[in-house]
Amino acid sequence: MDLFSSHDDTICAVATPIGEGGIGIVRISGPGSLEILRKVLRPLPSPEVLQSHRLYHGWIMDPATGERVDEVLACWMGAPRSYTREDVVEINSHSGFGVLDRLLRLVLSCGARLAEPGEFTRRAFMNGRIDLSQAEAVIEVIRSRSEESLRLAGRQLGGGVRSLVESWREKLLFCQARIEAYIDFSEDLEDSESSESREILEDLQTEVLRPMAELRNRYDEGRVLREGLTLVLAGKPNVGKSSLLNALVGRERAIVTPHPGTTRDVIEDSFLLGGVTVRLLDTAGLRPRGDAIEALGMAKTRESVAEADAVLWMLDPSRPLDEADDAVHESLAGRRLFLVLNKADLPGRYTVEDVRRRYAVGCSVSSLSLSVLRHPDIDLLRACLKTAFLDRPLGDSASGGVIPNLRQKECLDRAVEHLAKALALLDAGGFGELVSFELGHARQALELILGIEHDDALLDRVFGEFCVGK
Ligand SMILES: Nc1nc2c(ncn2[C@@H]2O[C@H](COP(=O)(O)OP(=O)(O)O)[C@@H](O)[C@H]2O)c(=O)[nH]1
Ligand SMILES: [Mg+2]
Numbered sequence: 001m002d003l004f005s006s007h008d009d010t011i012c013a014v015a016t017p018i019g020e021g022g023i024g025i026v027r028i029s030g031p032g033s034l035e036i037l038r039k040v041l042r043p044l045p046s047p048e049v050l051q052s053h054r055l056y057h058g059w060i061m062d063p064a065t066g067e068r069v070d071e072v073l074a075c076w077m078g079a080p081r082s083y084t085r086e087d088v089v090e091i092n093s094h095s096g097f098g099v100l101d102r103l104l105r106l107v108l109s110c111g112a113r114l115a116e117p118g119e120f121t122r123r124a125f126m127n128g129r130i131d132l133s134q135a136e137a138v139i140e141v142i143r144s145r146s147e148e149s150l151r152l153a154g155r156q157l158g159g160g161v162r163s164l165v166e167s168w169r170e171k172l173l174f175c176q177a178r179i180e181a182y183i184d185f186s187e188d189l190e191d192s193e194s195s196e197s198r199e200i201l202e203d204l205q206t207e208v209l210r211p212m213a214e215l216r217n218r219y220d221e222g223r224v225l226r227e228g229l230t231l232v233l234a235g236k237p238n239v240g241k242s243s244l245l246n247a248l249v250g251r252e253r254a255i256v257t258p259h260p261g262t263t264r265d266v267i268e269d270s271f272l273l274g275g276v277t278v279r280l281l282d283t284a285g286l287r288p289r290g291d292a293i294e295a296l297g298m299a300k301t302r303e304s305v306a307e308a309d310a311v312l313w314m315l316d317p318s319r320p321l322d323e324a325d326d327a328v329h330e331s332l333a334g335r336r337l338f339l340v341l342n343k344a345d346l347p348g349r350y351t352v353e354d355v356r357r358r359y360a361v362g363c364s365v366s367s368l369s370l371s372v373l374r375h376p377d378i379d380l381l382r383a384c385l386k387t388a389f390l391d392r393p394l395g396d397s398a399s400g401g402v403i404p405n406l407r408q409k410e411c412l413d414r415a416v417e418h419l420a421k422a423l424a425l426l427d428a429g430g431f432g433e434l435v436s437f438e439l440g441h442a443r444q445a446l447e448l449i450l451g452i453e454h455d456d457a458l459l460d461r462v463f464g465e466f467c468v469g470k
Pocket of ligand 2: 241242243254262283285
């Protein structure tokens with residue numbers, strides 16, 4: 001049964017975190033909201049005086065016993081100008097488990113039922129106030145932990161992805177209709193048919209396929225902004241990895257000694273870089289011969305290297321490059337690198353160029369020569385890390401939007417795949433039902449992003465992620 005197909009019931013929940021605090025909010029939505037407020041609020045503004053979107057001061061009273069429960073500010077937001085587009089009442093009481101529990105039970109006894117997780121937002125979606133991509137943005141806003149991820153979610157909530165996807169969907173519908181017109185009135189339209197087909201092909205290529213593929217490709221960059229960036233420090237023992245971790249996080253997190261092999265476990269801490277959380281892992285140095293404990297540490301190092309988004313490969317040019325550096329390089333194969341040449345305060349035996357030549361490291365890999373012991377060098381490193389790992393996603397995503405989650409990415413994958421097939425068919429001179437079929441599938445995949453096409457299972461999955469009261 002679809003619980004939400006008829007909204008003649010009224011739902012309620014505590015919308016703030018349960019616990020002791022200044023204010024707690026009980027939220028009510030549905031046709032019975034105002035009636036419930038009338039039952040529990042004293043003094044009660046008369047119907048002629050009561051206005052929507054105004055705060056009223058009063059007491060919550062138990063209508064059965066006449067007992068005062070709490071002093072509150074209450075607000076009624078008349079449909080459709082509310083979060084759910086239904087009549088909504090919010091009661092701002094004090095926050096404490098006892099008060100909120102009592103208030104909620106009172107509202108329930110007046111005829112509301114307890115809301116499911118995410119049901120308020122689900123109603124906002126069902127009533128057409130927001131699309132599914134915006135509903136998901138609500139979760140992102142609630143979960144975001146950094147400035148950047150919040151900015152992304154806010155853009156999404158404002159309908160950034162929605163307007164893009166809607167425009168593509170319309171274009172697909174329009175082209176599909178043009179193609180189907182030819183299926184119906186075929187035969188003697190051969191010439192115009194092929195020029196029309198060219199036109200549609202080019203149109204879809206530049207206006208839909210290309211921007212759609214770009215948006216999809218930005219998924220990984222968006223993920224970094226949302227979830228943060230994981231960097232791992234790797235290099236042979238004693239190059240200064242632990243010193244760098246301490247300098248970047250701003251405290252003595254890892255033990256630093258002149259003895260090689262001091263760090264044996266993986267040490268983790270994080271710092272903020274341009275509004276993004278960077279998780280930094282310090283590892284046991286990789287070297288061919290170490291004791292048993294160090295060997296275990298090195299195994300963990302390899303795991304960390306595999307899981308990180310990129311590796312800061314540290315070298316110490318005050319000592320010559322040797323087979324330990326070769327071994328480190330070998331273990332970093334295929335990983336995204338950033339070269340850090342440390343101990344620039346000491347006489348150097350080699351330069352960044354020597355490293356690039358010896359290990360065939362391309363110029364797309366950023367590098368920096370510095371001394372961990374010098375403060376300005378650490379600031380410079382921060383700036384370089386930001387440029388290398390964070391600036392691209394921040395750069396042009398403002399206009400193009402970023403998709404926020406795997407569900408939407410998978411829908412886009414499917415849309416891209418079907419559209420590419422349709423275009424390949426058109427290009428090969430096909431024009432007709434098969435092309436229309438693929439265009440239809442591409443469009444349906446886009447509709448899933450917006451939730452135009454949806455079933456209960458999909459909605460359950462999306463809204464099940466919410467907390468009760470949202
Ligand atoms: N002269 C100099 N010594 C450094 C520098 N960075 C680190 N060290 C020293 O190098 C030694 C090893 O540092 P550590 O951070 O433990 O290296 P790890 O084994 O790679 O973690 C310590 O004695 C540090 O004080 C630097 O920039 N210049
Ligand atoms: Mg160390």
